[in-house]
Structure formats: C-alpha cells, structure tokens
Amino acid sequence: MNQRHLPNNNRPREHRRLGSHQTPIFLVVLVSTLPIAILLVVSYFQAIAYAKNNLESIIKTAAIETKELLGDADNILHRSKVDLQNADPQTAAKILQREIYNDFRFREAAIINSEGLIAVSSLGVVDPPLPISPTIKSSFDLNNPNLQILGPGRSQIMQEQSIILILKGSGNIGGIYLLVDPAIITNVLTLIPDLDLGSDGFIAFMKSDGHLLSSVGAPPQDIFSHLYSPSPRAIQVTQTTDDGNITIVGQVSRQWALRYWRQELLIAAPFTLLISGLLAYLFLRQVRQANTLDFELKRGLAHNEFEIHYQPIIDLETRRCIGAEALLRWRHPQRGLIYPGLFIPIAEQTGLILPMTEWLLEQVIQDQATLAPRFPELYTTMNLSPTQLNTGDVERLIETLRRVKDGFQPTLVFEITENTLVEEHGQMVQDAIARLKLWDIRFAIDDFGTGYSNIGYLQRLDVEQLKLDQLFIKGLEFDNNMVHIVDSLIDFGDRMGLTIIAEGIETETQYQYLRERGVRYGQGWLFSRALPLEEFDRFLQAQEK
Ligand code: C2E
Numbered sequence: 001m002n003q004r005h006l007p008n009n010n011r012p013r014e015h016r017r018l019g020s021h022q023t024p025i026f027l028v029v030l031v032s033t034l035p036i037a038i039l040l041v042v043s044y045f046q047a048i049a050y051a052k053n054n055l056e057s058i059i060k061t062a063a064i065e066t067k068e069l070l071g072d073a074d075n076i077l078h079r080s081k082v083d084l085q086n087a088d089p090q091t092a093a094k095i096l097q098r099e100i101y102n103d104f105r106f107r108e109a110a111i112i113n114s115e116g117l118i119a120v121s122s123l124g125v126v127d128p129p130l131p132i133s134p135t136i137k138s139s140f141d142l143n144n145p146n147l148q149i150l151g152p153g154r155s156q157i158m159q160e161q162s163i164i165l166i167l168k169g170s171g172n173i174g175g176i177y178l179l180v181d182p183a184i185i186t187n188v189l190t191l192i193p194d195l196d197l198g199s200d201g202f203i204a205f206m207k208s209d210g211h212l213l214s215s216v217g218a219p220p221q222d223i224f225s226h227l228y229s230p231s232p233r234a235i236q237v238t239q240t241t242d243d244g245n246i247t248i249v250g251q252v253s254r255q256w257a258l259r260y261w262r263q264e265l266l267i268a269a270p271f272t273l274l275i276s277g278l279l280a281y282l283f284l285r286q287v288r289q290a291n292t293l294d295f296e297l298k299r300g301l302a303h304n305e306f307e308i309h310y311q312p313i314i315d316l317e318t319r320r321c322i323g324a325e326a327l328l329r330w331r332h333p334q335r336g337l338i339y340p341g342l343f344i345p346i347a348e349q350t351g352l353i354l355p356m357t358e359w360l361l362e363q364v365i366q367d368q369a370t371l372a373p374r375f376p377e378l379y380t381t382m383n384l385s386p387t388q389l390n391t392g393d394v395e396r397l398i399e400t401l402r403r404v405k406d407g408f409q410p411t412l413v414f415e416i417t418e419n420t421l422v423e424e425h426g427q428m429v430q431d432a433i434a435r436l437k438l439w440d441i442r443f444a445i446d447d448f449g450t451g452y453s454n455i456g457y458l459q460r461l462d463v464e465q466l467k468l469d470q471l472f473i474k475g476l477e478f479d480n481n482m483v484h485i486v487d488s489l490i491d492f493g494d495r496m497g498l499t500i501i502a503e504g505i506e507t508e509t510q511y512q513y514l515r516e517r518g519v520r521y522g523q524g525w526l527f528s529r530a531l532p533l534e535e536f537d538r539f540l541q542a543q544e545k
C-alpha cells in the first residue's frame, strides 16, 4: 500500500470524517422530543374528554336519583292524602310519623290547612297552626295539582334548612308536605370517588325557575345566568330531570380535568423519556454514520461525484507530453474537491475501491479514445490498489476491459506500489499481472524506493517502468545523500532495463539533474499539475504550436 496513505489508514474510524460536520441539533431535538410532544397533546385531549365523560355520568346518576326522590315523595303524598282523609288530628300525626319512619330521606311531614298553615305534623298536632316557614317567601299554589317544590328554607317546627315537597290536598286538607334535607339531594355525589371539586367546580341542583336547591363545590352566586354563559375554559354538563322539575348543572375547571392528565403523565413520563433518549441516540448514530467517509463515499460513487484529473508525463529530453497519470478527485457537493489521500484508504478498506477502479478504467479508456485521433501516441497510467492484486482477483477489471474496448485499443499502464509486492502474495500478484498483460496492459512500480522491496523478487516481476518517488526528487537539491540514493536507484532501474519516470519534479534544477542523469521521463508541477480532461486537452494542443 502507498505509504502516504498509512497515517490516514490507521486513524480510528470516528475521525474519518470530512472535516467538521454540523450535526443538525434542531433535528435531534425535534425527533427526540416528538414522543413527549405527542404524549402531552394526546393525553391532554384524552384527559379533557375523560373529565367530560366522567362529569356526564355523574350528572346522569344525580338526575336519576333526584327523579326517584321526587317520585317517591309524590307517591307518599298521594297515599297519605287518601289515608288522612277522615282521620282525627292525633291519628293524622301518627300516619305522618309512620311515613317518615319508613323513609329516612324525609325528615318531617305535615298537613297544611285551607289557610295555608301547618295544622298537624309528624311530630304532633300544631295548635295554634303555624306558617310553613319563617324564611320561605314563596307560597304554594292551591290550584296546582302537581308536586310543588319550595325552599330551601328553615322549617317552622324543627328549624332546620329544608326543601319542602308539597302536594295539594282535598276536603279540609289544604295540602301535605314532606321536608327533605338539601344534603339528601347531593348525597348521591358523595358516593363518587375522587370527585373532590373544591374550588375547581360545582354540581348544583336548581328548580326550574333557577332557584338553587342544593349544591356541592363552589357554585357562583348568580348560578342561573352562569348556566347560559359558562366561562370559556370550563367544562359544563347540564341535565334536567324527566319531569322538568330540577335541572342539574355540573361544571369543572380545566384545572380539575387536568388532574387526570398530570396523573397520566407521571406514569407515562419515564417510559416516554426512555423512548426519547433511545430515539435521540439512534438518530445521532444515524447522523454520525451518514457523515462518515465510507457512507459518503458510497453515496458519492452512486451520484457520479468522482472525476479524473490527468497529470502530464513528460519526455525530459524533448519536454513533450507523452502520457498522463489518471488521478482520482472527488467533487463533494458541500466540501468541494477532495484528494485521494483522504478517501482511497477508506475505499480500500470498505471494498469500494473495486467499483471505483472499474469506473476509473472505463472512463480512462473513453477519455483516451476521445484524444486518440489527435494524439495517437498518448498513453495513460492509472493506480491499482494492493487489494486488487494480492487477492489475484482481476476478473472484474478484465471484464471492464472486455466490455469497454469495443474496437479501440487503449495504451494503458497500471501502477502498483512497492508495498503490494510482498512475498506472501508473490504468486498471486504475478498471476494477476500475467493475466492483465494478455490485455496489453503494461506495469509500473509506483513510489519506487519508499517501501519494502525485495530486489530479487522485483527481478522476477514482469514490469516495464519504475516511478521514482517524489521524496527522492525533493531531496536532490538539499541533501547530498539523497543524490547518491537517486543515483543508485537510477542505476538499478537501468540495469533492470526498466523505464524510469521521476515523480514530483518541481524545479528546473531537479529537472536538469535528472535529465543529465539520463532519466527519460518525469512528471511534476514544473510541467503541469493534474488537469481535468478539457484542460489536459488544451495543454496538449498548446505544445503542438
Ligand atoms: P501517486 O500515484 O504517487 O500520484 C502522484 C501524486 O503526486 C498525486 O497526488 C499528484 O498530484 C502528486 N504530484 C504530482 N506532481 C507533484 C509535484 O510536483 N509536487 C507535489 N508535491 N506533488 C505532486 P494525488 O493526486 O493527491 O494522489 C495521491 C496518491 O493517491 C497517488 O499517488 C496514488 O497513490 C493515490 N491515487 C490517486 N488516484 C488513485 C486511484 O485512482 N486509485 C488508487 N488506488 N490510488 C490512487
């Protein structure tokens, strides 16, 4: 493997990124907070709906109970009306007493005489007769045959806050009433667990005229007007008993409804946080992965982001271009031009080097075919990776050659670095080279002098060129030892009968020295950098003039 790649190659995976890449933090936050947001929103509406349903069923139960109470009162009063018809006051008191004992919901019963005064009560004969209540202003209508509801107000005899359920009598009986403790009406609500309205709402039982009979929670003073314009953030449910006598209004604040929400959140939050964390982790991993070079490489290859730049190879005697080295460049959409030192090692590790080289080979042949009519002598050299040779598997390259050549006979040199040529792969490399030679490919040893080289092995290898690494050329001007090394490398090449190509010629001095030493070919910035095809074409045209 090319030595200049080694430092890159050994870097830990994490660092193999294309410079610093902005992780889209807002996206991570968005993705990871999504479950929490969904939980909040869904459970919020769920809690409101749940509270409303709950309230509806409470009010419904209350309406049923209330209707039953009124129905029972009506029955008792009708029955008593018959029983009391011809009873003397003592007997009447006993009859009333029995009814009260039989039903705990009623605290007192009484007969009203034709003047509207209490004459007999379940507690005894009232003599002289007394008004129904000292606090209730409204009186009952003697012409109304239905059950009437008065109060609540303080009862005359027991002096307790009561609702009066009263029925018109007949004969000398003006009417009969039953007293109900207002708490009996709301009693049904005490059976509901967790109702606990406090100051967050109320349930109110109203007469059809809007008069408040009984309530729990904190009903507003003007409950009747409130009924028709509830506060916008409150949840309100209203139901009137079938007989139309009593309307029940239930109202809870959002605060109350959201008690369930908070409870739900408390249970669900740890799970949701866990899921959020997991999502954030997975997402970040995905983002990191997407930013790694190998992932990007694959994408780049699929999106045709690679291009080839040709560095002219010069005949040092005539100073004319006789060929070019095809060098890969990656035009990354965000990061611009990326050089092979960064991506070739990764491509080698991931195996992407194989499709990459096939593409390169195909492209190089096409480009040469484009130039061939005007520059028929031109040859192209391209780099092979060790992995392509030391597995002995060059079938895909041969397949590409077979497919692309199509009448045109390209002149190609494949460069292999010294490191590829270690003994353990010896036979395989030799075989691979032999098979490619059947397709008229020539071979060059790249970066010669830098790697491990078994001279004996080199002798057995069927190659045509040696490319002197630029490291030696650079040292020529400043380092006397380097001059000796270059001399001996040149001698070695000459003795082996190999064509020597010097790499990285940057100055006239280097050029002159190499030329004097009989090095026939060279490449370097002194002549030209690697150029895109069109520029390389212009470079060739310019030297024709
Ligand atoms: P290499 O094959 O030895 O290629 C020569 C490198 O030296 C190129 O760098 C070239 O741009 C650079 N160079 C040429 N003249 C001068 C000069 O005067 N001064 C200096 N300082 N540098 C000069 P590049 O293009 O960055 O390529 C680096 C290496 O990447 C290549 O070294 C080659 O081993 C590898 N590479 C490039 N393309 C491919 C490819 O398609 N396949 C494989 N497997 N490796 C490739």
Ligand code: MG
Residues within 6 Å of the ligand: 325, 382, 383, 415, 446
């Ligand atoms: Mg090369």
Ligand code: MG
Residues within 6 Å of the ligand: 446, 447, 467, 469, 470, 503
């Ligand atoms: Mg080289």
